Amino acid sequence: xxxxxxxxxxxxxxxxxxxxxxxxxxxxxxxxxxxxxxxxxxxxxxxxxxxxxxxxxxxxxxxxxxxxxxxxxxxxxxxxxxxxxxxxxxxxxxxxxxxxxxxxxxxxxxxxxxxxxxxxxxxxxxxxxxxxxxxxxxxxxxxxxxxxxxxxxxxxxxxxxxxxxxxxxxxxxxxxxxxxxxxxxxxxxxxxxxxxxxxxxxxxxxxxxxxxxxxxxx
Amino acid sequence: xxxxxxxxxxxxxxxxxxxxxxxxxxxxxxxxxxxxxxxxxxxxxxxxxxxxxxxxxxxxxxxxxxxxxxxxxxxxxxxxxxxxxxxxxxxxxxxxxxxxxxxxxxxxxxxxxxxxxxxxxxxxxxxxxxxxxxxxxxxxxxxxxxxxxxxxxxxxxxxxxxxxxxxxxxxxxxxxxxxxxxxxxxxxxxxxxxxxxxxxxxxx
Numbered sequence: 001x002x003x004x005x006x007x008x009x010x011x012x013x014x015x016x017x018x019x020x021x022x023x024x025x026x027x028x029x030x031x032x033x034x035x036x037x038x039x040x041x042x043x044x045x046x047x048x049x050x051x052x053x054x055x056x057x058x059x060x061x062x063x064x065x066x067x068x069x070x071x072x073x074x075x076x077x078x079x080x081x082x083x084x085x086x087x088x089x090x091x092x093x094x095x096x097x098x099x100x101x102x103x104x105x106x107x108x109x110x111x112x113x114x115x116x117x118x119x120x121x122x123x124x125x126x127x128x129x130x131x132x133x134x135x136x137x138x139x140x141x142x143x144x145x146x147x148x149x150x151x152x153x154x155x156x157x158x159x160x161x162x163x164x165x166x167x168x169x170x171x172x173x174x175x176x177x178x179x180x181x182x183x184x185x186x187x188x189x190x191x192x193x194x195x196x197x198x199x200x201x202x203x204x205x206x207x208x209x210x211x212x213x214x215x216x217x218x
Numbered sequence: 219x220x221x222x223x224x225x226x227x228x229x230x231x232x233x234x235x236x237x238x239x240x241x242x243x244x245x246x247x248x249x250x251x252x253x254x255x256x257x258x259x260x261x262x263x264x265x266x267x268x269x270x271x272x273x274x275x276x277x278x279x280x281x282x283x284x285x286x287x288x289x290x291x292x293x294x295x296x297x298x299x300x301x302x303x304x305x306x307x308x309x310x311x312x313x314x315x316x317x318x319x320x321x322x323x324x325x326x327x328x329x330x331x332x333x334x335x336x337x338x339x340x341x342x343x344x345x346x347x348x349x350x351x352x353x354x355x356x357x358x359x360x361x362x363x364x365x366x367x368x369x370x371x372x373x374x375x376x377x378x379x380x381x382x383x384x385x386x387x388x389x390x391x392x393x394x395x396x397x398x399x400x401x402x403x404x405x406x407x408x409x410x411x412x413x414x415x416x417x418x419x420x421x422x
Binding site for chain 1: 221240241242243244271272273274275298300301302304309310311313315320321322323329331332358360361362390391393408410411412413414415416417419420421
């Protein structure tokens with residue numbers, strides 16, 4: 001299986017959050033890399049490009065552009081690439097690898113093994129395709145009983161944020177089923193019972209439908 | 219490709235760190251699930267089991283059972299399973315999904331896009347096979363120049379831990395080649411009550 005040459009970050013955060021995104025050319029040849037930032041509606045607002053030598057890193061200067069609104073970020077390279085994002089505020093850090101089909105972090109069926117009642121769970125899904133997609137979310141409690149179901153339609157290259165208000169502040173799990181390939185981040189902000197405030201964890205949805213290579217987009 | 223029925227956690231932390239591991243049976247049939255704890259040499263030191271209904275979750279009571287030694291955890295299920303681990307100390311939380319070949323988080327070539335000069339980087343590799351593994355680590359600076367290179371042998375189901383002192387406390391990246399499939403955790407401690415956990419990204 002080839003390495004990826006296209007990475008997706010569902011969010012670069014607005015406001016007081018400080019984002020840091022680094023990508024690395026993991027091939028033995030020079031690579032042309034392009035970074036494209038879109039708003040939630042899939043409109044391209046910013047881009048930049050750079051030539052990277054083998055195993056050279058690039059911290060993408062997207063942060064100033066995202067100050068006013070949340071953006072998504074797509075990184076396209078003509079050679080294999082990997083990357084990661086850290087989103088900082090005080091002692092809270094949300095960390096994510098760049099998502100891709102080849103890395104198994106983009107798919108049509110995603111699963112989050114944990115939702116925490118009493119904390120703030122926040123999700124952002126990113127449709128990485130050129131087609132509209134219907135997304136259905138299934139919230140279950142820890143015993144596997146369905147607690148809530150809801151959905152949304154997401155345009156091409158658009159993103160969708162939802163939180164405890166939709167998932168019902170449930171202690172349980174979340175499954176997402178989509179017509180098209182998506183990547184999804186979970187931000188867990190601890191509150192009260194479990195931790196002092198100021199603690200957060202970032203996670204990508206785990207892809208449980210892994211035959212995504214049958215739908216190539218590259 | 220099916221979802222895995224075996225997931226790996228290279229560490230359950232000793233000492234003051236509080237570990238929480240949750241697994242979920244993501245199948246429509248009940249599943250018999252076994253949790254196996256091994257010491258750094260790969261020897262089994264504890265186990266527990268449970269039968270999970272469809273989409274039922276289990277918080278594995280491994281932390282209270284094994285507080286005195288860093289160990290690894292393997293979860294084996296009759297049916298597809300996913301899981302995650304959070305390792306807590308104050309405002310520091312290290313979070314990891316359960317790793318598996320099917321999830322593409324286990325492989326023979328791993329890459330970490332970041333190592334941070336001036337912070338504390340801690341790496342932990344778990345050999346998930348029954349064979350000895352020979353792992354080679356390449357530490358590069360941010361421009362791609364090789365800074366340090368070193369190797370070690372990992373016993374079957376055993377662990378190897380290395381630190382900043384080994385990689386040279388470099389601002390750069392880390393690549394690992396191994397003769398057997400491994401899973402690698404990185405613990406980045408910023409030093410002010412902030413930590414980040416990451417699995418190595420599989421390039422093989």
